[in-house]
Amino acid sequence: MSVRELYTNEPENIYDIMTHAEGPAGKLPLTPELLKTLPSGNIFGMTINAGMGWEPDTLANGDVLIIGTNGGIHTTDGKTVAVGLHQGHFELDIQMTEAADEIKHMGLVPHAAFVTDPCDGRSQGTTGMFDSLPYRNDAAIVMRRLIRSIPTRKAVIGAASCDKGLPAMMMALASMHDMSTILIPGGSTLMPKQGEDLGTVQTIGVRYANGELSLEEAVRVGCSSCASAGGGCQFLGTAGTSQVIAEGLGLSLTHSALAPSGELIWKDLARKSALAAMAMEKMHIYTKNILTDKAIENAMMIHAAFGGSTNLLLHLPAIAFAAGCKRPAVQDWARINKEVPRLVSVLPMGPVNYPTVDVFLAGGVPEVMLHLRELGLLHEDVMTVTGSTLGENLDWWKDSERRDSCRKRLQKVDNLDPDEVIFSPEKARAKGIGSTVTFPVGNIAPEGSVVKSTAIDPSVISSDKVFRHTAKVKVFTSEKAAIAALKEKGRIQAGDIMVVMGGGPLGTGMEETYQLTSALKNLSFGKHVSLITDARFSGVSTGACFGHVGPEALAGGPIGKLRDGDIVEIVVDTINLEGSLNFIGTEENKLTYEEGATELARRETNPKVRPDADLPDDTRLWAALQDVSGGAWNGSVYDVDQIIKVLKAGKRFLGLEHNTGMR
Numbered sequence: 001m002s003v004r005e006l007y008t009n010e011p012e013n014i015y016d017i018m019t020h021a022e023g024p025a026g027k028l029p030l031t032p033e034l035l036k037t038l039p040s041g042n043i044f045g046m047t048i049n050a051g052m053g054w055e056p057d058t059l060a061n062g063d064v065l066i067i068g069t070n071g072g073i074h075t076t077d078g079k080t081v082a083v084g085l086h087q088g089h090f091e092l093d094i095q096m097t098e099a100a101d102e103i104k105h106m107g108l109v110p111h112a113a114f115v116t117d118p119c120d121g122r123s124q125g126t127t128g129m130f131d132s133l134p135y136r137n138d139a140a141i142v143m144r145r146l147i148r149s150i151p152t153r154k155a156v157i158g159a160a161s162c163d164k165g166l167p168a169m170m171m172a173l174a175s176m177h178d179m180s181t182i183l184i185p186g187g188s189t190l191m192p193k194q195g196e197d198l199g200t201v202q203t204i205g206v207r208y209a210n211g212e213l214s215l216e217e218a219v220r221v222g223c224s225s226c227a228s229a230g231g232g233c234q235f236l237g238t239a240g241t242s243q244v245i246a247e248g249l250g251l252s253l254t255h256s257a258l259a260p261s262g263e264l265i266w267k268d269l270a271r272k273s274a275l276a277a278m279a280m281e282k283m284h285i286y287t288k289n290i291l292t293d294k295a296i297e298n299a300m301m302i303h304a305a306f307g308g309s310t311n312l313l314l315h316l317p318a319i320a321f322a323a324g325c326k327r328p329a330v331q332d333w334a335r336i337n338k339e340v341p342r343l344v345s346v347l348p349m350g351p352v353n354y355p356t357v358d359v360f361l362a363g364g365v366p367e368v369m370l371h372l373r374e375l376g377l378l379h380e381d382v383m384t385v386t387g388s389t390l391g392e393n394l395d396w397w398k399d400s401e402r403r404d405s406c407r408k409r410l411q412k413v414d415n416l417d418p419d420e421v422i423f424s425p426e427k428a429r430a431k432g433i434g435s436t437v438t439f440p441v442g443n444i445a446p447e448g449s450v451v452k453s454t455a456i457d458p459s460v461i462s463s464d465k466v467f468r469h470t471a472k473v474k475v476f477t478s479e480k481a482a483i484a485a486l487k488e489k490g491r492i493q494a495g496d497i498m499v500v501m502g503g504g505p506l507g508t509g510m511e512e513t514y515q516l517t518s519a520l521k522n523l524s525f526g527k528h529v530s531l532i533t534d535a536r537f538s539g540v541s542t543g544a545c546f547g548h549v550g551p552e553a554l555a556g557g558p559i560g561k562l563r564d565g566d567i568v569e570i571v572v573d574t575i576n577l578e579g580s581l582n583f584i585g586t587e588e589n590k591l592t593y594e595e596g597a598t599e600l601a602r603r604e605t606n607p608k609v610r611p612d613a614d615l616p617d618d619t620r621l622w623a624a625l626q627d628v629s630g631g632a633w634n635g636s637v638y639d640v641d642q643i644i645k646v647l648k649a650g651k652r653f654l655g656l657e658h659n660t661g662m663r
Contacts, residue, residue, distance in 0.1 A: 029058075061108050065110075066111065067172075068096045069115060069169065070089050072084025086162060088161040088186055088239060092230070094262070098267045098274075099184065099271065100112060117162060125479070127612075132509065133636060137168075137318075143171075154278070155179065156176060156180075159186060160185075161187060163242070167315035170183065174319050175322045177288040179286055180278075180281040182251065182253075182280070183385075184269060185247070190227040190231070191234050195225055199234075199348055204218040205487075206515070206523065210524075236346045236348070236349070238309040238312070238538065249291060251385060252385065254366050256273070257360070257365050259360055260357045285387060288323070294379035296328060298382060301340045301372055301377055302369070304436050306343075307346070337577055341435065343371055354416070362421035367397075371424055378390065435453075435577055437577070439577075441581070444568065448548070448550055452537075453467070465574045472566065472568075482513075498516075498532070500531065501553040502552075504554060504557075505622075509623060513533060513535045513541075517537055518538070520543050521541075530544040530545070530570055534550070536632075554610070561601075561606070563606070567583070583597075
């Protein structure tokens with residue numbers, strides 16, 4: 001199309017252009033003293049707020065920032081104009097509107113800002129995944145800058161729902177130590193009456209390729225999985241886990257995580273959050289009063305009791321770091337997972353795969369906390385955004401109309417006993433439900449690894465509750481090569497151990513490899529295949545999948561020294577939550593663990609392991625900064641003091657001191 005064609009058939013009156021208009025009516029609420037003492041930016045803020053249509057008389061009453069990860073465009077009657085990057089952020093503007101309306105009714109001035117977020121499901125198996133985890137740090141920085149850019153703010157309200165935007169929001173709010181902040185969780189997508197959840201549906205390609213799904217079935221089920229336009233996916237992946245962690249921290253209202261998106265109870269939570277934020281401000285309850293070491297430990301207990309996503313091992317330490325709290329280490333996670341029973345029956349771990357909305361109706365986080373309270377595990381004296389302590393919140397919840405009504409509703413609409421969704425510790429024990437996560441070490445993973453041991457298929461676990469798998473490995477130096485092998489019928493078989501290396505921060509930005517783990521879950525032989533990788537997993541991943549292997553291959557880690565035909569031994573004690581990953585030689589040359597470590601140290605890293613050719617410079621920078629800040633096991637954060645220390649040492653070594661302004 002040419003410029004001539006573009007500018008033909010113009011709309012009628014298009015050139016009737018005005019150059020002046022009447023300004024807003026009214027006057028700014030300024031006194032002589034305010035005009036003399038206020039910064040010019042504060043006064044200019046009133047001017048532009050009036051220009052955006054705000055009633056001038058209330059402009060000095062106080063500002064509140066509502067910041068959300070909203071994406072997409074829809075009309076007020078719900079018609080889609082432009083899709084978002086995922087349904088999780090598509091309806092957040094509704095919650096933000098509810099909160100803003102409540103702030104307006106208080107006579108204050110709500111401000112809305114947006115930092116949208118990507119979709120891990122959309123980017124699975126693509127180069128888009130290289131930006132996923134790094135985005136979290138970038139978004140938290142932008143959110144903090146936006147918060148600080150409104151110096152007149154009285155409080156900050158965040159609204160987010162999904163895998164990276166929600167952890168970024170928590171990191172940003174956690175950094176506002178001396179301010180009242182609150183998080184509105186974006187809730188859950190409804191399940192279709194007939195169809196698959198949004199985790200299972202991501203496997204239609206590999207199931208079709210293996211002859212386990214027809215074309216007609218694939219195209220229909222692929223269309224029907226989102227039964228509502230908003231909310232995080234229906235399984236307890238990273239999105240759902242992040243929501244329950246937010247509530248577990250006390251940063252969100254009691255019984256707010258996993259609410260059904262679009263429903264009245266979901267909208268009402270936004271209004272109640274606005275009321276709570278302003279009550280906190282009046283009571284001088286600030287973020288630093290809520291996010292404490294005890295609150296971090298409570299959130300870890302909720303993670304264990306729900307059987308949450310292993311990605312929170314990356315996110316909760318980052319939130320703790322932002323809050324100025326102690327970052328949980330591997331030993332802390334292991335200790336809590338041994339102490340806290342898993343109590344929730346939910347997608348994808350089961351034992352029955354109930355969707356997250358059912359968990360909400362069964363009582364959600366406070367219902368789980370009632371059971372943990374009886375075990376004496378919780379720190380009940382921590383302050384929360386309700387303005388009450390956790391113990392006081394639970395006292396209310398136990399006899400509340402909300403609890404009774406939601407649990408009865410679950411029985412009515414789904415014919416489900418709430419106590420079959422959220423178990424008592426006694427019932428969980430009787431059902432043989434194990435704790436969530438194990439952290440195997442060994443000569444392949446001297447810094448550690450992680451497996452969601454509760455989600456290893458019970459049929460491949462021995463009667464003594466120990467998972468054992470010893471076999472020759474099939475080595476892949478990229479996720480692309482591994483998924484291609486799974487789609488090549490017969491290439492991967494029952495009994496194989498797949499090793500995928502080069503997927504850590506330095507190689508791919510620590511990509512999420514859900515297309516691999518989901519394929520293994522949904523292929524008929526998949527439960528008999530183990531996966532070991534230095535990449536990370538989706539929160540919905542299950543099976544004998546070992547991720548976060550450290551050190552990563554590109555940092556010289558032993559995982560990068562393995563070759564096709566090497567024999568690897570995997571052992572996971574699912575009761576005592578202990579495990580090991582060890583190279584034990586070859587068919588011709590069997591080795592002890594120590595001899596295996598020596599042999600791996602002698603070998604060169606697989607020459608095919610290298611940073612992905614499409615790895616963006618932005619991600620390479622993120623990888624370098626988080627590496628010197630402690631790496632993935634410390635939350636992949638930016639420790640500014642440590643980064644400056646390393647830069648200064650490097651400049652001295654290179655003789656570049658005269659070029660630095662650092663002192």
